[in-house]
Amino acid sequence: MTRARLYVLLDAFERDIRSNLVRYVVSEIGEEQALGESYSRADEKRSREGVNGSGASIADYLDMREGYDLLNINRRFLPSEYADEVRTQTLSLDRLVSIRNRVMHARPLLAGDSDAAVSLLLQFQARNWPELKRMLGQLRADPSWEPLVTAVDDGGFALHNLPLPDYDETGLVGRAKEVSELTGLIKRGREPVLTITGEGGIGKTALAIAVAYEIVDDASRPFDAVLWTSLKHEKLTAGGVVNIAGAARDITGAALPLGAALDAGFEGSIRDLASALEGLDVLVVVDNLETVGGAEFTTLYEQLPDSVSYLITSRIGVGQYERRFPLAPLSKKDSLRLFNDFVRARHIQGLDRISSEARVQVVTRLRNSPLGIRWFALAVEAGNDPVQLIRHQDQLLEFCVRSVYESLEASAREVLSALSILGRSVRVDEFIVLLERSMDYINVGLQELVRGSLVRREGSSSGDLVLQP
Structure with missing residues (x-):
């Protein structure tokens, strides 16, 4: 409901x-x-x-x-x-x-x-x-009736401009432990920058929103304000990838919503934002940082006051400033719960009658991805063939990896192309022979791909590399 x-x-x-x-x-x-x-x-x-x-x-x-x-x-x-x-x-x-x-x-x-x-x-x-x-x-x-109502924010214990999450139909499934752990890390205050990392569609944004609201409603008042900004400029719908109108394209544009939360008429620079935040304990939440990269975040970090802490979502991370909080895929149990709850909430005909075994196969093929599960269900609701959607997930995969791929260095692209063509696990020494590149060149590319959750190692940290499923 x-x-x-x-x-x-x-x-x-x-x-x-x-x-x-x-x-x-x-x-x-x-x-x-x-x-x-x-x-x-x-x-x-x-x-x-x-x-x-x-x-x-x-x-x-x-x-x-x-x-x-x-x-x-x-x-x-x-x-x-x-x-x-x-x-x-x-x-x-x-x-x-x-x-x-x-x-x-x-x-x-x-x-x-x-x-x-x-x-x-x-x-x-x-x-x-x-x-x-x-x-x-x-x-x-009338199961399709959607009343026109407006939820009234009661303010909490801190000023904020947080968005409503997009998982209302199911609630946040399977992330209670992560919400508790990350909230505790933020309140402890030892690391000024915490970055939720993980593959695209895994639920980084949803987790960040849930944690930010926990901070807002904390009676111990760890922050005077919790300010949200997003660098997401595309969204995945049942019909494909669409651009988000008016989305910020750089860190300067992303700073505007932060200032506007304090002053509705704010149109200043990052330096002006720094002046507005002076003397305040503030948690700044930056969503989808991978679309601009860590170098632009450095500009924000170095100009804002030391009293500002940061919670970031990014597939890649920002480098030396951060402590990373890796986010794993949902468990099979939680993926099935999300699938079942979403299908039931939207009354999606066809999916509500498939067997338990078929549901397990669907969420497995969708890599237990919350975004993938919602995309699949909405696409079926829109009239698409579920079998073809599972076989051809081009829209989903493009949305999840394009922004990261476009920012990769040449060495990372070469390694990724080799993995994709071979379609199997590859040892590091094989890359040297296949690509006719030095060990240092290969390692630079591999490190970038691992940071971006595009590949994972099998076995030990020096083990074979495989494409991230």
């Missing part, structure tokens, strides 16, 4: 909470007594939204947790059956509130959020929750 559909479902439940509170409790003891300590907070929220007087009930400005807690406190005013349900379902509310906050406050969704929310809401008896019943019926009747 998409974020928008989850939003209206949770909103319907909240409206039932508030209307039942007014119907059974406020009507008996009055609004101020019924709301208790929540009265002033809700009244302040109503005033901030420019609503005064008797135009709207203050109870309408309670959130899910506040409203439900007030129903529990005042169960003596509720019909006995309803009071029993409110009491027995209290334990379910903790997880439901967490999901609600992620959905409505523009935070990344976790794997399983959608299924968990629906399962928990179905435990509430329909006759006590008319708006919830109506919305469940509407969503079932």
